Amino acid sequence: NLLGWFINAANFVDEMLPALKVKENALNMRAEATTSKDNVILTLQPGAGPFFIISEAEDSKGDTWYRILTNTRVGWVHGDYVALTEKKGEGIFQFLLLSGTTNVNPVEVNEKILKGKGILAGHADAFIEGAEKYDINEIFLISLALHESGNGTSTLAKGVMYNGKKVYNMYGIGAVDGNELAAGSKYAYDRGWFTPELAIIGGAKFTSEGYISNNQDTLYKMRWNPGNPGTHQYATDIGWAAKQVSGIKKLYDQMTSFVLRL
Secondary structure: OHHHHHHOHHHHOOOEEEEEEEOOOOEEEEOOOOOOOOOEEEEEOOOOOOEEEEEEEEOOOOOEEEEEEOOOOEEEEEHHHEEEEEEEOOHHHHHOOOEOOOOOOHHHHHHHHHOOOHHHOOOHHHHHHHHHHHOEOHHHHHHHHHHHOOOOOOHHHHOEEEOOEEEOOOOOOOOOOOOHHHHHHHHHHHOOOOOHHHHHHHHHHHHHHHOHHHOOOOHHHHHHOOOOOOOOOOOOOOOHHHHHHHHHHHHHHHOOOOOOOO
């Protein structure tokens, strides 16, 4: 059910989506739609929500249950203890075109987005140069760098000495689990990323060539690759595309001048 919800594009094109809120008492969220066994996975506080409704079902008594999506878990709640409502859907940004630039103002990017973001601060021009050179959406590129570098504070982003040279890796490219620093810094060294600007522009090249120019030019296509399902998918997390949306939309919300293409 959860896989079906995330892969169904129709669930993300409406502005408002079905949701619910917890009423006045704390409510147990359960692994199954029943109270007949000890299957509590989370306790929701009074008034919590709204949470997206993924599906609904009836138990053997005819009671209605709702399967919901919280920030961290998915589970069932009893219909008697919730109030039905709607929640604004931001999932449409899964279909934001990641190819092509957005014509943002570098001064505005530096002041509103990159200010205070560690090593990334003041580097709007590099993101824009990389976007224009490799035909990629610079807002997406910035969002990716902020996410992968911990807002410009990761060790790889701030610079690591490798073979006597300081290298930078803003996107954590090549930083395989368990060997992040060594592998990520070697990747940067082999590609000559010896300044923050070169790392930003080089990362744009990697992202564009790996997915964007492969006709996987939306978050949805990067995750699901509908043109060739089951292959070349960016992440294993079935909610990956939907989870990237809020960060990207937040950046757009801070800007006053841009081109938005879906």
